[in-house]
Amino acid sequence: MKWEANVRKVTPYVPGEQPKCTQMIKLNTNECPYPPSPGVAEAIAGISTEELRLYPDPEVGELRQALAEYYGVTKEQVFVGVGSDDVLATAFLTFFHSDRPLLFPDITYSFYEVWAELFGIPYERVPLKEDFHICAGDYKRENGGIIFPNPNAPTGMEESRELIEDIVGSNRDVVVIVDEAYVDFGADSVLSLTEKYDNLLVVQTFSKSRAMAGMRIGFAIGHPKLISYLNDVKFSFNSYTMNRTAIAAGVAALKDETYFRNTLERIIETRERTKAELKKLGFLFPDSKSNFIFATHPRLSAKSLYQACRERNIYLRYFDKPGIRDYLRISIGKEEEMHIFLDFLKHYIEQERG
Ligand code: PMP
Numbered sequence: 495m496k497w498e499a500n501v502r503k504v505t506p507y508v509p510g511e512q513p514k515c516t517q518m519i520k521l522n523t524n525e526c527p528y529p530p531s532p533g534v535a536e537a538i539a540g541i542s543t544e545e546l547r548l549y550p551d552p553e554v555g556e557l558r559q560a561l562a563e564y565y566g567v568t569k570e571q572v573f574v575g576v577g578s579d580d581v582l583a584t585a586f587l588t589f590f591h592s593d594r595p596l597l598f599p600d601i602t603y604s605f606y607e608v609w610a611e612l613f614g615i616p617y618e619r620v621p622l623k624e625d626f627h628i629c630a631g632d633y634k635r636e637n638g639g640i641i642f643p644n645p646n647a648p649t650g651m652e653e654s655r656e657l658i659e660d661i662v663g664s665n666r667d668v669v670v671i672v673d674e675a676y677v678d679f680g681a682d683s684v685l686s687l688t689e690k691y692d693n694l695l696v697v698q699t700f701s702k703s704r705a706m707a708g709m710r711i712g713f714a715i716g717h718p719k720l721i722s723y724l725n726d727v728k729f730s731f732n733s734y735t736m737n738r739t740a741i742a743a744g745v746a747a748l749k750d751e752t753y754f755r756n757t758l759e760r761i762i763e764t765r766e767r768t769k770a771e772l773k774k775l776g777f778l779f780p781d782s783k784s785n786f787i788f789a790t791h792p793r794l795s796a797k798s799l800y801q802a803c804r805e806r807n808i809y810l811r812y813f814d815k816p817g818i819r820d821y822l823r824i825s826i827g828k829e830e831e832m833h834i835f836l837d838f839l840k841h842y843i844e845q846e847r848g
Contacts, residue, residue, distance in 0.1 A: 522809040526705035531750035570718040578699035578712030589669035592638025643673035650782030676784035678703035692717035
């Protein structure tokens, strides 16, 4: 068709499957296996249709204030969006406006490359070390910005605060984004470094540790100037990103610290038990500080195992990409779900041995 010459053609990000069946063990998109705090359901039920008639607060003041109090910063240091994907996309559009390349690891969250392509941002994928760690020295050269997750995805590996500070401090003329989507599962957040470095933006989400992937809430914390630039782009795009229900649910989630901590503890315990069991079965994996494990097996094809699990309604994530196609990313589910999964693995391995 003739009009296709004028179309912006992009290769989109492919999210993990959301199968429609109910009888499944869903370990493929790093969701929290437990529901959010009961206060969240109450907050949602409390939204009246009279409220829905009206636009939400375009400044999202209430949720930003609640986040500011929770993290000990000011509201002017907080930006919120429709999941951290929305926050990250806005940040790409805002901060990576340079002829020099944006740098991110070659094995990382694959949406980074998609946004760079979409917005026409030059970029370079920087190889990780053989052990999947980031080498700070690789990020000390001319660039138009830097982004990486900590812990990284899909490896689950944590980088030290010292390494991150080294990268941020060596790149004061560009914005460095640390995507802390999984930080609550036992890694050390660099949020406090935003007080020291005005070029550091830390992004987090309610989708994983706060069990609210379906609600779509993400946020960024950084210097008020960074936040103000983000808001300028947001208000040039869509004033009402956060709906009233999400705002109320987000505020309620932040109030229930005990529930939050208990949920995290359960997931971390299950993760550590799963690591021990996987090790016994001969799997190898980098030490995960997230709610997933990135595992490989010296004798098994990851792709075949992924498919065998799928036939049993156990959903894992498999990336058919160079460097990681021997690995499976396994989200941490409920304790009993992991038992069923590990039992299946035992039988599968026995069968393969024949
Ligand atoms: N960053 C990383 C590293 C992720 O894995 C994800 C989840 N796909 C996100 C950001 C986005 O999560 P959300 O939009 O649900 O906040």
